Amino acid sequence: MKVNGIPYRSIWLGSDGYSVRIIDQTRLPHEFPVVDLTTMEQAATAIRDMWVRGAPLIGATAAYGMALQMAEDPSNTALARAYAVLHATRPTAINLRWALDDMRGLLAPLPPGERAGAAYARAAAICDEDVEINRRIGEHGVALIAAIAARKSGPVNILTHCNAGWLATVDWGTATSPIYQAVARGIDVHVWVDETRPRNQGAHLTAWEMASHGIPHHLIVDNAGGHLMQRGQVDLCIVGTDRTTANGDVCNKIGTYLKALAAHDTGVPFYVALPSPTIDWRVHDGLAEIPIEERAGDEVTKVWGRDPDARVTQVQIAPDATPGANPAFDVTPARLVTGLITERGIAPASAEGLAAMFPEHAGVAAQ
Numbered sequence: 001m002k003v004n005g006i007p008y009r010s011i012w013l014g015s016d017g018y019s020v021r022i023i024d025q026t027r028l029p030h031e032f033p034v035v036d037l038t039t040m041e042q043a044a045t046a047i048r049d050m051w052v053r054g055a056p057l058i059g060a061t062a063a064y065g066m067a068l069q070m071a072e073d074p075s076n077t078a079l080a081r082a083y084a085v086l087h088a089t090r091p092t093a094i095n096l097r098w099a100l101d102d103m104r105g106l107l108a109p110l111p112p113g114e115r116a117g118a119a120y121a122r123a124a125a126i127c128d129e130d131v132e133i134n135r136r137i138g139e140h141g142v143a144l145i146a147a148i149a150a151r152k153s154g155p156v157n158i159l160t161h162c163n164a165g166w167l168a169t170v171d172w173g174t175a176t177s178p179i180y181q182a183v184a185r186g187i188d189v190h191v192w193v194d195e196t197r198p199r200n201q202g203a204h205l206t207a208w209e210m211a212s213h214g215i216p217h218h219l220i221v222d223n224a225g226g227h228l229m230q231r232g233q234v235d236l237c238i239v240g241t242d243r244t245t246a247n248g249d250v251c252n253k254i255g256t257y258l259k260a261l262a263a264h265d266t267g268v269p270f271y272v273a274l275p276s277p278t279i280d281w282r283v284h285d286g287l288a289e290i291p292i293e294e295r296a297g298d299e300v301t302k303v304w305g306r307d308p309d310a311r312v313t314q315v316q317i318a319p320d321a322t323p324g325a326n327p328a329f330d331v332t333p334a335r336l337v338t339g340l341i342t343e344r345g346i347a348p349a350s351a352e353g354l355a356a357m358f359p360e361h362a363g364v365a366a367q
Ligand SMILES: CSC[C@H]1O[C@H](OP(=O)(O)O)[C@H](O)[C@@H]1O
Pocket: 053, 054, 055, 056, 161, 162, 163, 164, 165, 168, 169, 173, 174, 175, 201, 239, 240, 241, 242, 252, 253, 254, 328
């Protein structure tokens, strides 16, 4: 997307043809630092410490992490170590394993001398594929927004949780792609942006995306969504996902389940924007099988922001003696999901719905 009129992706190859450039998202919205990754270990750090985050972008960064390793040392030992180090960075987003399996499957059979070139080419292709997938998600999802706009006066009020924007992907975003495409078509929208404690990806990232794009929006506390739904102030919920099971259970940022419960109770449509690499076809019970990342407690007891002297700093909001508990994701059962907006169309949140949309995976899902 454009930033001050300049088109950006969230990850791109440096002009040297070797380094990988990213935006350090931990510094947004107050700074926009572009960082050069030059080693696999730096790519792992970027994922683990959430300089980059969002399932598709995590996968893309891991793919380039493998390429950086192959450029430095294309041996079988280095390939295995790169897979292990990158895979250990974060446990929940399936795109990480998907990308690493894709890269290892490509590279392992190749002679070491051919691995670096193949790795960079495949990492670039994964990025391009993500952009096209998200563009298509937008094309399918915008119809939902247009249908609401056709039957109401005033803006279509959309609630989203965390950041499933272009910053969470290579471009367009998943949950935001229908919003961007609605705006491009002149549809009047307004976005309720959940701040999304404790990392505040909504406040720091989604609000920044909406403001940068001139899209009307308000930042709200996570606990306000149900209240707004009860009062008819939310027409549609669209969220992202980090891993969706073969039967449509959706793992996403902590707090998503509570929004889905409120939407179900108030009759607000609750859609999940779902690129197919985020489907884990081997999993059928999200609650039982999806690993939920536990992050540091101080992400709960401390918060980042800009002080009156314009310094980006961290302050403590709880007593010294108070530990934080910090599950980073939750699982929304398929029964609470109105539909899954994929790059091929909108599917019911069910095994049948996903198998019909992606018949080539039906065999794996049936196991
Ligand atoms: C398009 S995936 C976005 C997804 O990723 C976020 O998690 P995190 O920021 O921790 O990587 C969040 O769950 C978003 O919905």
